[in-house]
Amino acid sequence: FRHMSTLDAGTTEICRQRHRLSLPVDDPYWQSNWPELHWGCRSVVIPLLSDFEVSAAYPTEPPMPGFGAMPSVGWMRELAWT
Numbered sequence: 001f002r003h004m005s006t007l008d009a010g011t012t013e014i015c016r017q018r019h020r021l022s023l024p025v026d027d028p029y030w031q032s033n034w035p036e037l038h039w040g041c042r043s044v045v046i047p048l049l050s051d052f053e054v055s056a057a058y059p060t061e062p063p064m065p066g067f068g069a070m071p072s073v074g075w076m077r078e079l080a081w082t
Contacts, residue, residue: 001025002052003035006042015043017059022052029058034070037063 002022005015014037023029025047035043062068 001030001045002048003033004044004046012038012041014038014059014061014063015041017061018043021055021059022048023054031070032068033059033063034068037067039064039067041067 001024002020003018005011005019007016007019018033018037030045035041035045037043
């Protein structure tokens with residue numbers, strides 16, 4: 001998966017740190033870092049359909065309380081080709 005953020009003057013540090021972060025679909029990071037990460041979040045996670053370079057570092061800014069949980073449906077993991 002790859003995290004993609006809208007980058008403009010309204011982008012939070014939470015999303016700015018995650019922009020273009022690429023990790024395998026089974027990385028535990030995704031369980032607690034899935035958009036929406038804060039109120040008004042405009043980020044998305046996209047599946048990567050070919051080989052990719054895994055990001056070297058994780059963001060340091062956590063999601064806002066009550067945000068970031070990965071949806072509990074299994075279709076995303078089954079359909080994502082990483």
